[in-house]
Amino acid sequence: MRPLIITILLFLVLTACQKESRISIPYDGDKIVLNSLIQPDSLVYIRITRSKPVKEYQNLQFPEIKNATIVMREDGKPLPAPEWKVINGKGYYVSASPAKAGKHYTVAVSYSGLTSVAAADSTPVAPDIRDGSAQKTANRVRFTLKDDPAQKNYYRIRVYNADTVNGVITPLKRDSIKFRLDPSYNNNFTDIIGNTYYGEVLLKDERINGKEVQFVLQTSKQITASYVIVEVSNLTMGAFLYLDDTYSQRLEDKLDFSLDPVYIYSNVENGYGIIAGVNAGRLSFAVE
Secondary structure (H helix, E strand, C coil), X not given: CXXXXXXXXXXXXXXXXXXXXXXXXXCCCCCEEXXXXXXXXXXXXXXXXXXXXXXXXXXXXXXXXXXXXXXXXXXXXXXXXXXXXXXXXXXXXXXXXCECCCCEEEEEEEECCEEEEEEEEECXXXXXXXXXXXXXXXXXXXXXXXXXXXXXXXXXXXXXXXXEECCEEEEEEEEECCEEECCCCCHHHHHHCCCCCEXXXXXXXXXXXXXXXXXXXXXXXXXXXXXXXXXXXXXXXXXXXXXXXXXXXXXXCCCCCCCCCEEEEECCECCEEEEEEEEEXXXXXXXX
């Protein structure tokens, strides 16, 4: 596995002025960019684009690749070829059937004029989470996670305000809750708890290996929604490394200058991107 070097072109707007941060990064030609986080019990959505040198100010759009040849395998057995579909204005290759937990998936892509690429990963089992609770006008959310001692586990935690839609508790659009691990309760993580509130937290299981642990999350604002959803995703190592490396691009609220390129984990042979397994479990509950 080798890191992918990409350049981050950021700008700062202050009193209608713009500044451009230029970074000279060697470019070794166009390659296929292959991306998919594979979730059990869901169709597999594969995003395929073409890389390009990042030299156009304020233009980080990468060309979609249509009519690619895709071979997808589950535990070595060929699956029906994913079909091209446009979803919310973006093109994806979508599998014919949902992925399954505990399976190994390989995705190989070929396209005329570009070097063929391939990547593979397995899908983890769902996390063992229970006992979610929160109180209105308070700023703490609790849940219990039981770690599997037989596996090396990586987790992502996210929290959402929610409401009922047709009788189903559903996250409110773009209404994730920023939080931090409450230092008064999460003794296993005292050295990584800071004063900043995040939209998600990524954790390894080394400090809780095989234990049943109650997490207490301190939210940045008082909880006012009628329902809350705690989402805990079990991640493969590849998914953990990729999500960790791309955190600032995905979740930062404010723009900032960067004088250095960002090194992003990739497991795509001869290309860029990530194929990785995730398994998200959700606790939905009414706020007391």
